[in-house]
Every structure is written in C-alpha cells, then in structure tokens.
Amino acid sequence: MKHLLKLLDLTGEDILGLLNLADQLKYELKHGIAHPLLQGKTLGMIFRKSSTRTRVSFETGIYQLGGHGMFLSSNDLQIGRGEPVEDTARVLSRYLDGIMIRTFDQSEVETLAEYGSVPVINGLTDFCHPCQVLADLMTIREHKGILAGLKMCYIGDGNNMANSLIVGGLKTGMKVSVACPASYAPDPRVLDFAAGFGDQLVLTENCLEAAAGADVIFTDVWASMGQEGEAEQRRALFRGYQVNRELLAAAAPECMVQHCLPAHRGEEITAEVFEAHAEEIFDEAENRLHAQKAVMATVMR
Ligand code: CP
Ligand code: NVA
Numbered sequence: 001m002k003h004l005l006k007l008l009d010l011t012g013e014d015i016l017g018l019l020n021l022a023d024q025l026k027y028e029l030k031h032g033i034a035h036p037l038l039q040g041k042t043l044g045m046i047f048r049k050s051s052t053r054t055r056v057s058f059e060t061g062i063y064q065l066g067g068h069g070m071f072l073s074s075n076d077l078q079i080g081r082g083e084p085v086e087d088t089a090r091v092l093s094r095y096l097d098g099i100m101i102r103t104f105d106q107s108e109v110e111t112l113a114e115y116g117s118v119p120v121i122n123g124l125t126d127f128c129h130p131c132q133v134l135a136d137l138m139t140i141r142e143h144k145g146i147l148a149g150l151k152m153c154y155i156g157d158g159n160n161m162a163n164s165l166i167v168g169g170l171k172t173g174m175k176v177s178v179a180c181p182a183s184y185a186p187d188p189r190v191l192d193f194a195a196g197f198g199d200q201l202v203l204t205e206n207c208l209e210a211a212a213g214a215d216v217i218f219t220d221v222w223a224s225m226g227q228e229g230e231a232e233q234r235r236a237l238f239r240g241y242q243v244n245r246e247l248l249a250a251a252a253p254e255c256m257v258q259h260c261l262p263a264h265r266g267e268e269i270t271a272e273v274f275e276a277h278a279e280e281i282f283d284e285a286e287n288r289l290h291a292q293k294a295v296m297a298t299v300m301r
Contacts, residue, residue: 003113003120004295006106007130007164008193012171019138022287022294029064029290036066037297041097043067045123048074048103049225053261054123054131057288058100058296065293067097067300074103089116098300104226119299121292126160126226127187131295132260133164135287137172140216142287143256143280148173153214153251155179155207156241156268157234158186161220161260166190170197177202179210181237207241208250216256219243219268235267243269256280 001014028035043062047055059069074080079088085108092099093116101109101120106127113120122130141147152169154162158180166186169176170193178186182205185191194201204210211217222238223231248255257269257277265271274281 001298003299004130005109005113005120005122006128007133007167007171008128008189010171012173015134015137015168015171018134018291018294018298019141021297022134022138022290023142025293025297026287026290035064035297038062038097038300039066041065041067041300042070042095043098043100043296043300044070044072044092044096046072046074046077046079046099046101046103047123048080048101049124051102051123053285053288054100054102057292058123061289061293062296065297067296070096085111086115088112089114093117098296121295121299124160126224127189128164128167129160129260130164130168131288131292132161133168134291134295136165136218136258136260136284137168138287138291139258139280139284140256142283144215149175150215151175151177151213151252152216152218153177153179153210154218154220155210155243155247156219156238157222157224158184159220159224161218162186163190165218166194166201170194170200175200175202177204177210177214179204179207179241181205181241184237207247211247211250214251214255216258217243217247217251218258218260220260221262221264222267238268241268243273245270245272248273258284261285 045058062069089112098119100123102123104126106125109122152174154165163186166176222234259281
C-alpha cells in the first residue's frame with residue numbers, strides 16, 4: 001500500500017490488516033509501550049476545510065509514532081492562491097515524508113499522489129472519508145468482535161460517508177443498507193462497485209426497511225462542508241431521515257449507533273439516541289487516532 005486515496009483502492013485484506021495494526025497500536029498506547037515506527041519523519045497536513053478530529057488525531061498520532069506533524073492551511077499556502085497542485089506535490093515531496101490532505105475534489109488528492117513522490121493520505125473529500133471509515137470498522141469490531149455477516153445501516157445523505165461506508169462494509173463482508181432520498185443517492189462509482197456484491201447492498205428511501213435487523217446504524221449531517229448554502233433546503237428534504245427511538249426499535253437488539261461527528265441533534269439524530277450511544281460514538285472518535293496511526297505506519301515506513 002503506497003497511499004490511502006480511497007477505500008476502493010484497497011482489498012478487504014488490506015483493510016483488515018490496517019485494523020489489526022490499529023488494535024495493536026491502541027493496546028501498546030494504553031499499556032505505555034512506545035512505538036516510534038516513524039522516528040524523524042514529517043507529515044504535512046493540508047486542510048482546505050475545517051477539522052477538529054482529523055487535525056488533532058493526525059498531529060497527535062504522528063507525534064506518538066516518533067515523527068512530526070505540520071499543519072498547512074490552504075489559506076496560508078500558495079495552493080490557496082492558485083499554485084497548481086502538480087507543483088505543490090513535487091515541492092512538498094522534497095521536504096516531507098507523507099502528505100495528508102482534506103479537500104473538496106477527489107481529483108486533487110489523486111493528482112497529489114500522481115505528481116508527488118511521497119505517500120498521500122485522504123483526510124476527507126466530497127467523494128469519500130476513508131480514515132473515518134477505518135475507525136468506524138475498528139469500533140464495530142471492538143464492540144461486536146466481528147465484521148463479516150453483520151448488517152450495517154446508513155440513514156441520510158448519500159455523501160462521502162455513505163460512499164466510504166458502503167465500500168468498507170462490503171469489502172469486509174458486511175451487509176449494507178442505505179436509506180436516502182433518490183436524488184441524494186451515493187456516488188455512481190460506488191454503486192457500480194457494489195453491483196458486484198448482489199443483494200449485499202440494499203438502497204431504499206424507506207428508513208425502517210433499511211434499519212430492520214441492523215447491528216449498527218450510521219448517520220451523518222444533512223449538509224456537508226461546502227453545502228452550507230443549501231442547508232435550509234436540505235433540512236426540509238431530509239426531515240424523515242433521522243436516527244431516533246422508532247428507528248432503533250426496528251434494529252437488532254444491542255444495535256450500535258455511530259456518527260462521524262460533528263452531530264446536529266434534532267436533525268439527523270435525536271439528542272436522546274445520541275446520548276444513549278455516546279460511549280460508542282466517542283470510542284469511534286478516539287479510534288481515528290489509532291486507525292490513522294496504522295495507516296501512517298503502513299504507508300510512510
Ligand atoms: N469526523 C471528522 O472527520 O471530524 P473533523 O471534521 O472534525 O475532522
Ligand atoms: N459529510 C461530512 C463529514 C464530516 C466529517 C462533511 O463532509 O462535512
């Protein structure tokens with residue numbers, strides 16, 4: 001594995017290998033066992049969008065691995081003034097040992113990897129959020145002991161999270177059901193991929209149908225970063241797509257609830273359900289650290 005650009009590029013084995021390493025790194029951290037796997041290495045972290053979890057977990061993670069993280073806001077880089085990503089990639093590759101990027105277009109991440117000579121890690125694009133879904137799969141496995149055969153349900157916008165959950169879930173043997181309005185379905189590239197898995201993916205507009213017998217239910221914001229201008233319209237359109245008590249009643253007993261955060265209580269999830277599942281949700285947030293350390297240790301070593 002040279003980069004982490006999207007989960008579509010990984011095999012199920014790659015994903016499980018990363019989860020195993022993440023579990024090991026988490027164990028070592030909790031038991032005071034140092035793991036300086038990236039001693040002296042520098043990770044540049046380019047952000048074109050806001051972040052709490054991704055920024056802090058990557059910076060802490062590279063430090064715990066013996067390296068150094070450098071926060072690079074696109075507002076302060078020449079890339080924010082129009083310097084081509086092709087040139088930025090070639091310049092940064094002369095200084096850094098790895099680049100994490102959070103941006104809008106997936107093509108920018110792919111170009112960075114194509115023109116640069118160091119590993120590139122996708123910290124979220126409009127298309128996908130692979131680091132988040134590695135942490136999500138890690139959290140499910142921690143709580144349920146297994147992934148293959150479980151049913152994952154996603155409620156809401158067919159956005160970057162939906163895209164990565166479908167790919168990550170199917171590649172690790174899960175059944176995936178997604179409830180979203182027809183005009184906000186997941187990306188066609190993801191649906192094409194899923195077509196090879198037959199009825200392992202169910203796409204519906206009916207939330208209760210999607211949630212029936214689910215072992216884990218995911219949701220995400222109705223308006224993602226960059227869609228703030230459409231927030232009102234989306235609020236009206238997605239109103240029925242909420243994770244609430246009625247929805248959970250349709251799921252399997254002991255169904256987990258996951259949310260990548262930030263959450264909008266009263267919109268995609270009720271405050272009641274959020275608080276009842278807060279431990280799982282904050283385990284999920286914590287696991288960003290461990291999963292991303294596994295990614296960095298794999299691609300930057
Ligand atoms: N879930 C997630 O990626 O959070 P941030 O936007 O805070 O990084
Ligand atoms: N879909 C959300 C995820 C945030 C972590 C967004 O892109 O804003």
